[in-house]
């Protein structure tokens with residue numbers, strides 16, 4: 001029996017985006033296969049982008065930027081998050097950290113962002129891709145993380 005060598009490598013994936021978009025829920029879903037509707041009040045109008053420190057970004061292999069399809073402000077801030085990331089963190093070879101754009105809460109029908117503008121943002125700002133997901137209904141969660149990990153692996 002021929003055995004193929006298996007290489008294991010810990011990867012650091014950072015998840016950023018405005019408060020309330022579903023980042024904690026994504027981690028719970030992906031890591032613990034759990035979802036809880038711990039309802040959080042969203043306060044309209046406030047500035048929700050708050051840049052992260054370089055220490056937080058350091059040595060990241062990949063990044064997820066998440067927004068909420070029902071909160072337009074969180075979509076507009078996705079670009080601020082991307083710029084913050086690119087200013088503060090690069091891969092060891094100097095290239096930008098591969099970044100996936102996730103449009104969460106596609107289970108809700110009242111949307112404030114349409115697919116054409118997500119596609120445009122993704123293309124114009126060099127995301128590796130984007131998809132709609134629902135952490136609540138477990139739609140596209142595993143698939144999107146698989147896509148991100150495949151991207152990391154092909155760069156190794």
Ligand code: GDP
Nearest residue numbers: 020021022023024025037038039040134135136
């Ligand atoms: P975070 O601040 O980005 O970590 O956001 P949370 O994970 O705490 O989620 C904020 C709120 O959105 C919580 O009440 C979640 O239950 C809810 N939420 C998260 N994902 C979804 C989703 O896919 N659909 C819906 N309808 N609600 C979601």
